[in-house]
Amino acid sequence: MTTDRNWKTRTKLVHEGTRRSQYGEMAEALFLTQGFAYDSAEQAEARFIEVGADEFIYARYGNPTTRMFEERIAAVEGCEDAFATASGMAAVNGALAAFLKPGDRVVSARALFGSCLYVLDWLAGYGVEVVYVDGTDIAQWQAAVTPGTKAVFFESMSNPTLEIVDLKAVAELAHAAGATVIVDNVFTTPVWSRAVALGADVVVYSATKHIDGAGRALGGVICGTKEFVRKVAEPYLKHTGAALSPFNAWLMLNGMQTLDLRVRAQTDTAAAIAAALEGHPKLGRLIYPGLASHPQHGIAAAQMGGFGTMLSFEVQGGRDAAFRVLNALEIVKISNNLGDAKSIATHPATTTHQRLAEDQRALLGITPGLVRLSVGLEDAGDLIADLTQALAQA
The missing domain is CATH 3.90.1150.10 (Aspartate Aminotransferase, domain 1)
Structure with missing residues (x-):
């Protein structure tokens, strides 16, 4: 596992997060397993109380290959941590549904992929207040992001009309109101992303798109602080079964190299x-x-x-x-x-x-x-x- 955060993006895309077995393989290893054995009952008990940095319980909770992908994309995006999901929409749903509860207010740009609109409308049906604005109009954001707003959500570049949201300006408004900034960054890609530097708290990707890059497999990822990823998103994701398969994580790792x-x-x-x-x-x-x-x-x-x-x-x-x-x-x-x-x-x-x-x-x-x-x-x-x-x- 590498930790040098001073590397440039292209280097991180090749080397970050690498875990090598005792054989010293050059290619990322594919750990195609759903479970893990313990040396003793005591070790199993201890792991269920607290999972160490390089320990695993079950592939729905984490897997060495999947963890390589999470650490690599987090390093590239400039985030503390990441959780890989079965698809991009699993990432969007996880980032929102794990975080919002009835009575919370979320302000969203209205220019979204149809499935993103579905998730927000579904949340609204369970008591989340969802307010839509023209994402390119900062005055509408100013009016809608009132104190106590729980989150703002938008695509940094909208699908399919390619509207660009002023991420820095919206993030400043959101943070002043105490809101978390959640950004769907698919069209921008990790290569052109400056989302975290401009104020995004949580960044989601459909890894199905540019990260795989060859139309082979579904995947998604939520990037953010360790607090959000592990304390907010992970409990919801691991218990609802949104985990990325190890094989798909391996494909994403290979895609990231180029x-x-x-x-x-x-x-x-x-x-x-x-x-x-x-x-x-x-x-x-x-x-x-x-x-x-x-x-x-x-x-x-x-x-x-x-x-x-x-x-x-x-x-x-x-x-x-x-x-x-x-x-x-x-x-x-x-x-x-x-x-x-x-x-x-x-x-x-x-x-x-x-x-x-x-x-x-x-x-x-x-x-x-x-x-x-x-x-x-x-x-x-x-x-x-x-x-x-x-x-x-x-």
Whole structure:
């Protein structure tokens, strides 16, 4: 296990959290076990009273491979600790449900992934007061985050319209009111994240996305202080069964070794695509935080350092025109995932956000013509050519 926090991100992504067995293996070991044996009944009793730093009871509570992943992502994110979960939504649900109780007030940006909205609405049904605001409007945050607010929640870059929340400004308001700042950081990625430095208390990821990076496995993680992770989140997560499997943790560890290289290359390609498509006559709007035309371009530049691997565009002509474009793509695949090595196009209005009411989609800017593009590792010129020929079919 390494502890040098002065290492740069790329080094941490390769080496942090490593546990080697007596064999001194170079690759991360896969401990594919759900239970652990004890030398004596006394040792078992002692471990159930207090688990040591490198001790384990049951894979639902922790596993050596999973622990490597938790320590590595915590080191990269700049947090004290992390708890790995079975999926990104298990992380979102765990961070919120473990923390909030009836009567608590949570203020959330309304621009969220559909499943995140479901979790908040479910909590509201059990007596949690949920207040939604326009995440880009600091005045609405100021009005809503009243003293005694328990938490604020938002996506640092929203799905799928790529709105950027001013994390530092919202965190200052939240902390002044005594609230905990919980940030879904999937679109920003660990590579471009400065969430903790800007005031986030808890950061959640769907590791299914860029961290795995190859569309292989589900996973999620909650990063935060040791107090929050172990005293607040862990009891709820381990008793409700949200643990990440050791095999999936092993895949995530392998994915992390190339995460920085992949995300930087994908970001460069996303910027090239955005530049090539800006002003295209078949597009009503093009959304990419790296463009000066993006409403929060300055905030994105200040709090990210890179503008991410995602862009969205609205095809003129609505759903039918958008479908013609999607069906004409040759390299880019149609799917609802993102963060993959393969470029993926998604039609949010009929897939990821289709359960939202039409007026709610309209409020969020999820129009019938909107297409979300997750940029992969293919050649930038090939992707631009593919998108250009597909748009000609609109």
